[in-house]
Amino acid sequence: MxxxxxxxxxxxxxxxxxxxxxxxxxxxxxxxxxxxxxxxxxxxxxxxxxxxxxxxxxxxxxxxxxxxxxxxxxxxxxxxxxxxxxxxxxxxxxxxxxxxxxxxxxxxxxxxxxxxxxxxxxxxxxxxxxxxxxxxxxCAPRPRTLACSVAATSQPPLVGRDPRALHAAGASLSAVLPHVLAVRNLGPTALQTAQVASGHLALFWQFGADPANLLPGALLAAEAGAVVTDAEGRPWTPDAPSFVAAAPGVHAELLDVLRRV
Missing domain, CATH: 3.30.540.10 (Fructose-1,6-Bisphosphatase, subunit A, domain 1)
Structure with a gap:
């Protein structure tokens, strides 16, 4: 290999x-x-x-x-x-x-x-x-708390865009913003998730099934030691309706916020 x-x-x-x-x-x-x-x-x-x-x-x-x-x-x-x-x-x-x-x-x-x-x-x-x-x-994620995190997110994929995912994307942004240093959208989903793997970002989340864009970053993040799940905390699969990759110390805090959406 x-x-x-x-x-x-x-x-x-x-x-x-x-x-x-x-x-x-x-x-x-x-x-x-x-x-x-x-x-x-x-x-x-x-x-x-x-x-x-x-x-x-x-x-x-x-x-x-x-x-x-x-x-x-x-x-x-x-x-x-x-x-x-x-x-x-x-x-x-x-x-x-x-x-x-x-x-x-x-x-x-x-x-x-x-x-x-x-x-x-x-x-x-x-x-x-x-x-x-x-x-x-x-590379590996850096120790962080949610309050000291630069977060990243992305919009639901354009192909087959689900109105429920659009609503969750907007609501989750409003929910997460008060708890972090900043929320950014820094381009490709795969690249942002890779930056969680290397510690440049503390977390990334997205709503909407998006296997093509999430699969590379899911492997990178998990192999680096980040926690990769859906927004409910279940193991992420390619057909999951949401995605979260976060440093271990941040993941549980982020899920607490996202579960309110």
Whole structure:
């Protein structure tokens, strides 16, 4: 698995360099969703094809899932779940908060994850049972209390957006804000959850089922020693309607707040 991890990291760095060199210096002029999608596809499709070529060579027998749009996680066999340009909105807006992500699933569970953010100079990696690393060094959440935490969250996924999840997202933000130093949305879900793994954020939460974006960060956070559950404290699964990853000292406090939503 270490050879596959090293090859995956190399592939993501190659794709990240490709995208970094092509990111516009100014926000893309796109007045409609259709124009924005066309501009993004022109950049993302070649990058996604390159990523698929590199990772298929690493694991020829693994299937391929369509990144951020994937909602159904196969329960059998090996599958690559990848997003060549995770954080499309930021990328097109000439902002630095985007990443390249790859997760290898085996029988429905992540066994390897890499989240590479070229402009941040960060590469988070994890293997099941092998711990988590940031830029090659072991990483872990930092001891925190909720009152001394920088928290992060995200909106429910756009595809199949559930009105109940939208309501919970707004209500939970109002509930959490009085108890923390700050709440931020720092771009891709996978990258923010990875930053919980490395201690840069104390916690991340989200409402709405979002397996494609949450699976890489779920492995990274858990392998680093963070607590990963749903908002009720149950073990997180890809079809769960909510997600929480937090440093051990913060997790119970956060759940107490979220249970009031």
């Amino acid at each position: 270490m050879d596959v991890l090293a090859g995956t990291e190399q592939a993501l760095r190659e794709v990240g360099d490709h995208l970094r060199d092509r990111q516009p210096a100014e926000p893309v002029d796109a007045a409609t969703p259709q124009q924005a999608r066309a501009a993004f596809d022109a950049i993302d499709r070649p990058a996604a094809a390159l990523l698929r070529e590199r990772l298929t060579a690493l694991r020829p027998g693994a299937g391929w899932l369509d990144g951020e749009w994937e909602q159904d996680v196969p329960r059998d066999g090996e599958w690559w779940l990848c997003d060549a340009t995770d954080g499309a909105v930021q990328y097109l807006s000439a902002l630095p908060q985007w990443a390249v992500t790859a997760t290898l699933l085996r029988d429905g569970a992540p066994v390897l994850a890499v989240v590479h953010a070229p402009l941040a100079g960060s590469t988070h990696t994890a293997t099941a049972g092998g711990g988590a690393r940031l830029n090659g060094r072991p």
